[in-house]
Each structure stands twice: as C-alpha cells, then as structure tokens.
Amino acid sequence: MPIEYNDMVCSLTAIERERMPAPMFKFKQIRRMLFFNLRYLGRPRWDTGVSPPELEAFLETAKPGSALDLGCGTGTNLITLLDHGWTVIGVDEVCIAVLRARRKLRKAGYRGRVILGNVAGDLLPDKHFDLVLDIGCYHSLHEKARKKYHQNLRRWLNVGGTFLIYAHRKNTPDVGHGITETDLTRFGEFLKMQWQKNEAEKRPDGGCGRAATWARFDRV
Numbered sequence: 001m002p003i004e005y006n007d008m009v010c011s012l013t014a015i016e017r018e019r020m021p022a023p024m025f026k027f028k029q030i031r032r033m034l035f036f037n038l039r040y041l042g043r044p045r046w047d048t049g050v051s052p053p054e055l056e057a058f059l060e061t062a063k064p065g066s067a068l069d070l071g072c073g074t075g076t077n078l079i080t081l082l083d084h085g086w087t088v089i090g091v092d093e094v095c096i097a098v099l100r101a102r103r104k105l106r107k108a109g110y111r112g113r114v115i116l117g118n119v120a121g122d123l124l125p126d127k128h129f130d131l132v133l134d135i136g137c138y139h140s141l142h143e144k145a146r147k148k149y150h151q152n153l154r155r156w157l158n159v160g161g162t163f164l165i166y167a168h169r170k171n172t173p174d175v176g177h178g179i180t181e182t183d184l185t186r187f188g189e190f191l192k193m194q195w196q197k198n199e200a201e202k203r204p205d206g207g208c209g210r211a212a213t214w215a216r217f218d219r220v
C-alpha cells in the first residue's frame with residue numbers, strides 16, 4: 001500500500017486540503033527531505049525574517065496580483081507580498097515550516113493559503129498566478145523533479161506573469177545541488193529572461209559566500 005507523504009512527515013491530514021503524491025523512496029530524496037525537516041527543528045540559517053532586495057525591487061514597480069511562493073519556508077516572503085497587496089499561496093514540503101508560515105500570516109492578520117506539498121508533484125492543477133517566486137527551492141531538486149517543476153510552472157504562470165528565482169549555482173557537475181546554465185536555458189524555452197545576476201550569496205548575516213544566481217523571467 002503506498003504510504004501517504006503526509007503520514008511520513010507528520011499527521012496533518014485533517015487540516016490539509018491538498019493530497020500529496022506517494023514518494024519514491026530513493027536515498028537522495030529521503031536525505032534531502034531529512035535535511036530540510038531537521039533544519040526546521042531549529043531556525044535554519046536561510047530563515048532570516050527579511051525579504052531580499054531583489055524581491056522588494058520587483059514589488060516596488062509591479063502591479064499587485066496573485067503570487068505563488070514555491071518552497072515558502074516560514075512565510076517571510078508571503079508577508080512581504082501581502083504587505084504589497086498581493087494575494088498569496090505558499091507551498092512547502094516541511095510541515096513545521098508550513099505551520100510556522102500559517103501562524104505568521106494569522107498573527108499579521110492576513111489571509112492566505114499555505115499548503116504542505118511538493119512543488120514537483122501534482123499540485124494546484126487549476127490555479128494560475130501573476131508571479132511565481134522561488135527563493136532557494138529549485139536548486140535542491142533532482143533532475144526528474146526539475147522536469148515536473150517545469151511542467152507545473154508552464155501551467156501556473158499567467159501570460160504576462162513573472163517567474164523570479166534565486167538559486168545556488170552548481171559548482172561540481174556530479175553534485176545534485178545547484179542550478180546550471182542548462183536549467184536557465186530550459187526556463188528560457190517558454191519564458192523570456194529579463195535579467196540574470198550571478199553573485200555570491202548575500203544575507204543579513206553575511207551569507208556563506210556561495211555562488212548564486214538571481215533571474216527574472218516573464219511569460220510573454
């Protein structure tokens with residue numbers, strides 16, 4: 001009998017509307033999920049509570065619409081989007097992160113959905129967004145999941161919409177983590193790149209100096 005993803009992570013079934021796909025029990029995927037789940041037992045280093053200037057700059061000029069935050073973590077960027085008048089849905093595969101994000105929205109007096117789900121699963125099949133945001137999620141996906149993510153993104157992003165992504169760059173070819181020029185070219189197959197910025201990771205705490213990329217794609 002397939003094991004439900006929700007049952008494996010924690011028992012959230014009663015409060016979840018979305019069903020999760022059964023996971024493929026591969027070592028790397030379990031290791032990746034364990035990594036994120038364990039990180040959220042404390043406060044992960046990326047959970048700075050501050051939205052990056054690249055997102056703030058986009059929001060200063062963009063007309064508010066609907067946004068999907070992929071790998072939303074504890075919801076910092078959902079709040080920033082809501083502060084700018086956007087409607088939001090956040091997705092994360094770690095239930096502690098999802099619960100913290102929901103609490104953050106509630107405490108701020110905002111309405112918004114935060115879903116426990118896999119961005120590379122069959123999620124939100126009928127939803128379309130003006131902005132899809134990914135800060136640090138895509139770069140940890142394995143190849144097959146990246147393909148599904150691309151399919152989902154094609155479905156989710158409205159014509160005229162924007163895909164804003166921040167990702168670590170892949171330094172070693174045989175290591176799974178990181179984004180490559182090939183990944184960016186693949187986004188370019190159905191989106192128009194507006195800009196790309198390659199630089200060392202920056203965070204309020206200084207970051208770890210890791211090579212990273214910000215890019216903005218629009219659906220024309």
Ligand SMILES: C[S@@+](CC[C@H](N)C(=O)[O-])C[C@H]1O[C@@H](n2cnc3c(N)ncnc32)[C@H](O)[C@@H]1O
Nearest residue numbers: 036046071072073092093094118119135136137
């Ligand atoms: C580096 S953290 C960034 C979190 C948040 N975007 C932020 O800026 O604070 C990446 C997030 O992506 C989530 N994540 C990774 N793979 C995922 C997947 N396949 N589906 C949903 N969430 C995922 C992790 O649980 C984690 O919360």
